[in-house]
Amino acid sequence: MSVTDEIYQDLILHHSRRPRHYGPLPDATHAAAGDNPLCGDRYEVRLRLDEKSIIRDAAFEGSGCAISKASASLMLDTVIGLSRDEFEELFRTFHALVSGETPSPEAVAQLGKLAALSGIWKYPARVKCAILCWHAVHSALAGQAHASSEEEFASNSL
Amino acid sequence: MPCWTAVFLLAMTNNSTSDVLLPATIREQFACLREGGSQPPLVYLDSASTALKPDGVIAALTDYYRNMPANIHRGLYPMSEAATAAFEAARATVQKFINARESREIIFTSGATDAINLVARGFGDGLRAGDEVLITGLEHHANIVPWQLLRERRGIVLRVVAMDAQGDVPLDAFRAALNGRTRLVAFTAISNALGTELPVAEMIESAHAVGATTVVDAAQAVACRRVDVQKWNCDFLAFSGHKLFGPTGIGVLYAREALLQAMPPVKGGGDMILSVTFERTTYNELPHKFEAGTPPIAQAIGLGVATEWVTALGFDQIEAHERVLVDAALKQLEALPGVQIIGRPGKRRSIISFTLDGIHPHDVGTILGEDGVAIRAGHHCAQPAMEHFGIPATIRASFSVYNTLADVKALIVGLRRVQEIML
Numbered sequence: 001m002s003v004t005d006e007i008y009q010d011l012i013l014h015h016s017r018r019p020r021h022y023g024p025l026p027d028a029t030h031a032a033a034g035d036n037p038l039c040g041d042r043y044e045v046r047l048r049l050d051e052k053s054i055i056r057d058a059a060f061e062g063s064g065c066a067i068s069k070a071s072a073s074l075m076l077d078t079v080i081g082l083s084r085d086e087f088e089e090l091f092r093t094f095h096a097l098v099s100g101e102t103p104s105p106e107a108v109a110q111l112g113k114l115a116a117l118s119g120i121w122k123y124p125a126r127v128k129c130a131i132l133c134w135h136a137v138h139s140a141l142a143g144q145a146h147a148s149s150e151e152e153f154a155s156n157s158l
Numbered sequence: 159m160p161c162w163t164a165v166f167l168l169a170m171t172n173n174s175t176s177d178v179l180l181p182a183t184i185r186e187q188f189a190c191l192r193e194g195g196s197q198p199p200l201v202y203l204d205s206a207s208t209a210l211k212p213d214g215v216i217a218a219l220t221d222y223y224r225n226m227p228a229n230i231h232r233g234l235y236p237m238s239e240a241a242t243a244a245f246e247a248a249r250a251t252v253q254k255f256i257n258a259r260e261s262r263e264i265i266f267t268s269g270a271t272d273a274i275n276l277v278a279r280g281f282g283d284g285l286r287a288g289d290e291v292l293i294t295g296l297e298h299h300a301n302i303v304p305w306q307l308l309r310e311r312r313g314i315v316l317r318v319v320a321m322d323a324q325g326d327v328p329l330d331a332f333r334a335a336l337n338g339r340t341r342l343v344a345f346t347a348i349s350n351a352l353g354t355e356l357p358v359a360e361m362i363e364s365a366h367a368v369g370a371t372t373v374v375d376a377a378q379a380v381a382c383r384r385v386d387v388q389k390w391n392c393d394f395l396a397f398s399g400h401k402l403f404g405p406t407g408i409g410v411l412y413a414r415e416a417l418l419q420a421m422p423p424v425k426g427g428g429d430m431i432l433s434v435t436f437e438r439t440t441y442n443e444l445p446h447k448f449e450a451g452t453p454p455i456a457q458a459i460g461l462g463v464a465t466e467w468v469t470a471l472g473f474d475q476i477e478a479h480e481r482v483l484v485d486a487a488l489k490q491l492e493a494l495p496g497v498q499i500i501g502r503p504g505k506r507r508s509i510i511s512f513t514l515d516g517i518h519p520h521d522v523g524t525i526l527g528e529d530g531v532a533i534r535a536g537h538h539c540a541q542p543a544m545e546h547f548g549i550p551a552t553i554r555a556s557f558s559v560y561n562t563l564a565d566v567k568a569l570i571v572g573l574r575r576v577q578e579i580m581l
Binding site for chain 1: 550
């Protein structure tokens, strides 16, 4: 297996060259920065949740490597329509997969195209690239939990 | 003279069809460069991160652990005396290597970072609020953060003289940043991120003219040029063993004896004392005052061997060799579409930083790694320098004594493959 089979497959390259959900999200309700000072990768993830806390729309912007960008693109594609708990469960599965563990086939099926990133575990230095924007979504969603006033909501989430 | 030096000298005379000045037989002394040593064969272009270690250095480490694994400066039995003699001989070797006046001016530390932190504590803590410490925009984090910590402790003013668009620190800008309040000037001799060589002697002369004390970060310089503390006339100089083909965990702080005499010890413990009671401790003489606890004995001995090894190669040959490589690499990189060279310093040593249009340096690093080509991708612990060029990271290729023109070619071929995959 070569690096082009394990990481830089057509699907990953396609999403890194032309990421989906890339750009601003003017009516976002939640946002967080994903920052990897070691590589200089930096993204801003924005989410729009409805009153039932379902992710209705999502977008990201920023700069980073092909893996972080493709992972963000594929992830946002997948998480739209999910609740916070569903996202956290998906994140756990993805984290396990890219760390070299073997989640159940049912769990992997939930990941859909994101399973293309499973080979990353062989490149430990790059695992953090693959999960950078996942952490950002996690933070953005956590911000909502602490948002008890308009002001705090603004500072914590946007 | 240790036997491995003899082996090396023998190898030197067996000059084969080397494409550059140093004989390719040098590579035989590095396990991971020997045929079959790595798969795929290693193209090591990351010596600015850490240099590979020749067999002789590794043999010296093993020799200590096998044949004289005793503590130093305390045992009265022959093995401890042998270890003490080897450790202190290494100090004398390092003294000669940088042409210090006295071996007691050589303090063993854990590395260049530790050495600079020792200056920041031992000398810096004597500064007062409002005193100025001047550094340059080229500095490695190890020569930035200790001064920021000092600012927090003592209220000093930390000033930075910026680099220009080429990645040089112009002498006139440096001089303009000096003033009567400048108490300490700390700068790198060679930038680890861009390869820029600074005019060390001139900068020190200007700093001394305003009464400032000088610290030279020679971590990058010691492996690629002759460093002579008397010629440079520096007050402090720091370097690491591991970039000099020596072990990790060992470094050196050189300081003028008068400065060391005036400085209080920074770490307390065994070996740095003459007598201890619960009321009072009398500190040991130099250099032991600054070497509390059991030092990295094997590493110091290994560093001594590494400096002898480099000296035997000769800095004239090393400089010429690396010049051929870096010139060839620059020329071939410039011919590759999409390459942007970061930094165009007037005097460049064996380091080139660059980017590839549309491809993140980390993707480059991963793909080149598969080909056995080892480069550094990132900010090189010099984030302010990266910010200066408005980029988060670069690809950095650095060249050393064991590299050949074939390595340069492998880099270029690898980069073409990266572009084929990623673009």
